[in-house]
Amino acid sequence: MSGVQSIERAFSILRVLARGPLGVTEIADRAELPKSTVSRLLNALEAEGAVEQVEAGGGYSVGSALATLGASSNPSAGLRSVVRPFIEELAMLTGGSAGFTIREGDTAYWVDDVDDGDELVKLADQTGQSFAMHTIPSGFAMLARFSTDALEEYLASERVSADGEPLDVDELRRRVGRVGFDGVVVSREEFDAGVNAVAAPFRGPDGEWVGALYLQGPSFRFPEDGDERRVVKLVSEAAMQLSERLVAS
Amino acid sequence: MSGVQSIERAFSILRVLARGPLGVTEIADRAELPKSTVSRLLNALEAEGAVEQVEAGGGYSVGSALATLGASSNPSAGLRSVVRPFIEELAMLTGGSAGFTIREGDTAYWVDDVDDGDELVKLADQTGQSFAMHTIPSGFAMLARFSTDALEEYLASERVSADGEPLDVDELRRRVGRVGFDGVVVSREEFDAGVNAVAAPFRGPDGEWVGALYLQGPSFRFPEDGDERRVVKLVSEAAMQLSERLVAS
DNA sequence: CGGGATGTTCCGTCATGCGGAACCGTACCG
DNA sequence: CGGTACGGTTCCGCATGACGGAACATCCCG
Numbered sequence: 001m002s003g004v005q006s007i008e009r010a011f012s013i014l015r016v017l018a019r020g021p022l023g024v025t026e027i028a029d030r031a032e033l034p035k036s037t038v039s040r041l042l043n044a045l046e047a048e049g050a051v052e053q054v055e056a057g058g059g060y061s062v063g064s065a066l067a068t069l070g071a072s073s074n075p076s077a078g079l080r081s082v083v084r085p086f087i088e089e090l091a092m093l094t095g096g097s098a099g100f101t102i103r104e105g106d107t108a109y110w111v112d113d114v115d116d117g118d119e120l121v122k123l124a125d126q127t128g129q130s131f132a133m134h135t136i137p138s139g140f141a142m143l144a145r146f147s148t149d150a151l152e153e154y155l156a157s158e159r160v161s162a163d164g165e166p167l168d169v170d171e172l173r174r175r176v177g178r179v180g181f182d183g184v185v186v187s188r189e190e191f192d193a194g195v196n197a198v199a200a201p202f203r204g205p206d207g208e209w210v211g212a213l214y215l216q217g218p219s220f221r222f223p224e225d226g227d228e229r230r231v232v233k234l235v236s237e238a239a240m241q242l243s244e245r246l247v248a249s
Numbered sequence: 250m251s252g253v254q255s256i257e258r259a260f261s262i263l264r265v266l267a268r269g270p271l272g273v274t275e276i277a278d279r280a281e282l283p284k285s286t287v288s289r290l291l292n293a294l295e296a297e298g299a300v301e302q303v304e305a306g307g308g309y310s311v312g313s314a315l316a317t318l319g320a321s322s323n324p325s326a327g328l329r330s331v332v333r334p335f336i337e338e339l340a341m342l343t344g345g346s347a348g349f350t351i352r353e354g355d356t357a358y359w360v361d362d363v364d365d366g367d368e369l370v371k372l373a374d375q376t377g378q379s380f381a382m383h384t385i386p387s388g389f390a391m392l393a394r395f396s397t398d399a400l401e402e403y404l405a406s407e408r409v410s411a412d413g414e415p416l417d418v419d420e421l422r423r424r425v426g427r428v429g430f431d432g433v434v435v436s437r438e439e440f441d442a443g444v445n446a447v448a449a450p451f452r453g454p455d456g457e458w459v460g461a462l463y464l465q466g467p468s469f470r471f472p473e474d475g476d477e478r479r480v481v482k483l484v485s486e487a488a489m490q491l492s493e494r495l496v497a498s
Numbered sequence: 499c500g501g502g503a504t505g506t507t508c509c510g511t512c513a514t515g516c517g518g519a520a521c522c523g524t525a526c527c528g
Numbered sequence: 529c530g531g532t533a534c535g536g537t538t539c540c541g542c543a544t545g546a547c548g549g550a551a552c553a554t555c556c557c558g
Contacts, residue, residue: 004259005515006255006256006515006545007256007294010253011299014318023536024537025535025536033517035517036518036519036539037515037516044253048256048257048260050260065260066315068319069263069311069319070318070319120442121441121443122370123371124371193369193370194369194370218467220443221442254546283549284505285506285547285549286547288507289548
C-alpha cells in the first residue's frame with residue numbers, strides 16, 4: 001500500500017458523485033466497494049462538508065466545501081505562470097480584461113484571463129475553451145502569422161467545417177492581408193457584439209508563433225476615448241517582450 | 250472514533266493550505282500532526298490531484314482536482330431551490346440575467362443568479378455578497394416596501410455609514426416615494442453604469458417582504474427595443490406568484 | 499566545516515478501518 | 529394484511545493499514 005486507502009477510496013466516491021447525485025448502493029456498485037464501507041466514508045465526507053445528503057434516504061452529492069477549497073487551487077505552472085505577470089500588468093494599465101490563447105492545430109485554446117476591474121459589465125470567462133482561430137481576435141493574430149501555404153491549408157480545412165454560416169474565404173484572406181507588419185489585430189466589434197479587442201502574437205522557445213496576448217472589453221468603455229493607440233502599443237510591446245523571454249529560455 | 254481519522258486529517262491539511270502554499274513542517278505545526286503523517290497524507294492527496302507540490306522541496310498548495318470536483322457541488326436546498334424555477338423562466342423569456350436578493354437587516358444579500366444567454370458581454374456574478382439596500386435595484390425594491398418609520402430609521406443609520414460619497418437622504422426619500430403601487434423598480438443605468446434592471450419584491454411565509462426578484466442586463470441589449478413593458482409585467486407577476494407560493498407554505 | 503532546518507523514508511506497533519451479517523424502514527404487490 | 533424486495537444503517541470481531549519516532553538525506557548559512 002503506497003498511498004492511504006481511505007483517501008483513495010474517498011476520492012473514488014467523490015469522482016463518482018461528480019457526475020450527479022447517487023445513493024449508497026449505486027455508489028458502492030460504481031466504486032466497487034462494500035455498502036458499509038461507502039456508508040462510513042460518506043459520513044466522514046459529510047462531516048467535512050465534502051458531500052451533502054440530498055434528502056434523508058435520497059442520495060448524496062458533492063458538497064460546497066469542495067467548491068470553497070477548489071477556489072483556492074493554484075494555477076498550474078508553466079506557460080501560464082510565465083505569461084501571467086504580463087497580462088496582469090496589461091489589465092492594470094488599461095482597465096480591460098487581458099489574457100492569452102495558444103495555438104492547438106487549427107484552434108486557439110484560451111489559457112488565461114485577468115479582469116480585476118470593479119465595473120459590473122464584464123466579459124464572460126472563456127478560459128479552458130477552444131475556438132476556430134479566425135473567430136477570435138487572438139486566434140486571428142496567430143493566423144495572420146501563418147505562411148501562405150499554411151494559411152491556404154487552414155482556409156481549405158475551415159471551408160469544410162460545419163460552422164453554420166459558410167466561411168467567406170476571400171474575405172478572410174483579405175482581412176489577414178491587412179494585418180500590419182507588427183502583427184497587431186485591432187477589433188472594433190468585428191468578432192463579438194459589443195466588444196473591442198487588441199491582440200498580438202508571441203513566439204515560443206523554438207521561434208514559432210505559439211500564442212497571442214490580447215486586451216478586450218465592452219465597447220462602451222474600452223478602450224477609453226483617445227486611448228486606443230496607447231493600448232495597441234502596450235499589447236504590441238508586451239508580446240515582443242514575452243517572445244524575447246520565451247525564446248531565451 | 251466516529252469518523253475516519255485519515256479523512257479528517259486530510260481535510261485539516263487542505264484547510265490549512267486553502268490560505269496559501271506551505272511546507273511540510275509548517276503544515277505539521279498548524280494541523281498539530283507529526284511531520285511523517287503530514288508527508289504521507291500529502292503524498293496520498295497529491296496522487297489524487299488534491300494538492301500539488303509547488304516545486305521540489307518547496308511546498309504544497311491546493312490542487313486543481315478540487316476545483317474540478319467543487320464545480321459539481323450542489324446548490325443548497327431551501328429558498329433558493331424554491332425561487333430557482335422562477336428566475337430560470339425569467340431569464341429564458343427575456344435574455345437577461347435573473348436572480349434574487351433577500352433582506353438581511355439593512356443589507357440585501359445576493360442569493361442566486363441565472364444567466365444562460367450565450368452573449369459575450371455579461372454582468373459579473375455577485376451572488377454571495379451583501380450590499381446596502383439603496384445601492385442595488387432589488388434592495389431598493391425591498392426598501393420601497395418599508396413602513397415610514399422603518400425607512401426613516403434606515404436613512405438615519407445609512408447617513409452615518411462611511412460610504413465614501415455622502416448619502417443624499419432627501420433624494421433617496423423622493424425616489425422611494427416614486428415607486429408605484431405594484432412595487433416594481435425600473436432602473437435605466439441609475440444604479441450601475443451600462444446596466445438596466447427591473448426588480449419586484451416578494452413576501453415570505455409570514456407575509457413580510459423578505460426578498461426581491463430582478464432581471465437585468467447590459468443596457469445596449471437589455472431590454473430589447475419595445476420590450477420593457479413585457480419585462481416589467483413578467484417580473485411583477487413572478488414576484489406575485491412567488492409570494493403566493495411562499496405564503497401558502 | 500558544523501549546525502540547524504526541512505522533507506523523506508523506514509519499520510515495529512497497535513489502533514483503526516474493514517466488510518459481512520444483521521437490522522430497520524419503506525414501498526410495492528398479490 | 530402479509531410477504532418480498534430494496535436501500536441504507538449499525539454492529540463487532542479481526543486483519544491490516546496507518547501511525548509516528550527515529551534515522552537519514554539535502555540544503556543553506558555563518
